[in-house]
Amino acid sequence: NAGVTQTPKFRVLKTGQSMTLLCAQDMNHEYMYWYRQDPGMGLRLIHYSVGEGTTAKGEVPDGYNVSRLKKQNFLLGLESAAPSQTSVYFCASSLLSGGTDTQYFGPGTRLTVL
Amino acid sequence: TQLLEQSPQFLSIQEGENLTVYCNSSSVFSSLQWYRQEPGEGPVLLVTVVTGGEVKKLKRLTFQFGDARKDSSLHITAAQPGDTGLYLCAGVTWWSNTGKLIFGQGTTLQVKP
Numbered sequence: 001n002a003g004v005t006q007t008p009k010f011r012v013l014k015t016g017q018s019m020t021l022l023c024a025q026d027m028n029h030e031y032m033y034w035y036r037q038d039p040g041m042g043l044r045l046i047h048y049s050v051g052e053g054t055t056a057k058g059e060v061p062d063g064y065n066v067s068r069l070k071k072q073n074f075l076l077g078l079e080s081a082a083p084s085q086t087s088v089y090f091c092a093s094s095l096l097s098g099g100t101d102t103q104y105f106g107p108g109t110r111l112t113v114l
Numbered sequence: 115t116q117l118l119e120q121s122p123q124f125l126s127i128q129e130g131e132n133l134t135v136y137c138n139s140s141s142v143f144s145s146l147q148w149y150r151q152e153p154g155e156g157p158v159l160l161v162t163v164v165t166g167g168e169v170k171k172l173k174r175l176t177f178q179f180g181d182a183r184k185d186s187s188l189h190i191t192a193a194q195p196g197d198t199g200l201y202l203c204a205g206v207t208w209w210s211n212t213g214k215l216i217f218g219q220g221t222t223l224q225v226k227p
């Protein structure tokens with residue numbers, strides 16, 4: 001089992017460019033999450049999904065969109081990147097709802113927006 | 115807004131010393147989790163504490179959940195260089211029937227040999 005994988009590992013964008021981050025899990029988990037991690041701020045939930053075809057907003061959803069067309073994949077999109085979106089992005093998945101079950105995290109994507 | 119404050123934010127100690135990391139909030143959480151994160155990797159769950167006053171031990175690590183379920187602590191006995199990393203606490207909150215994690219800012223621990 002690969003667990004949770006994220007693509008790409010690193011990316012540099014210019015302000016206004018768009019990109020999609022891909023998260024894939026091979027554990028047949030229902031729940032998937034996107035977080036961002038900034039220095040001194042811990043991890044903050046951007047969007048999450050409770051199953052295939054569903055998505056919901058987290059704490060900091062502005063400027064991001066997500067899609068969960070397949071159970072194993074959760075995509076995070078930035079339509080028009082801004083320097084404030086420079087961060088490390090983590091995807092996670094869990095079989096049951098977060099808090100009642102272990103969330104498994106991917107290795108992260110380091111994004112720099114110039 | 116529910117917040118979790120971790121202290122200290124940075125700790126540098128010698129091998130063999132003991133340390134305690136604190137995680138405090140004004141909000142009540144249904145449970146609380148502790149994670150450890152190494153550079154270039156995602157967080158890995160260490161423990162979940164559920165009941166107020168609960169104490170859990172994981173080898174040299176002792177986790178305690180406050181009686182009122184608003185705070186928690188992580189105590190490491192005889193720290194080793196392999197304990198170096200970022201420690202994160204996360205409170206579980208329920209919202210639209212889905213449990214979500216609210217993370218503290220993290221404590222960076224450096225254990226020198």
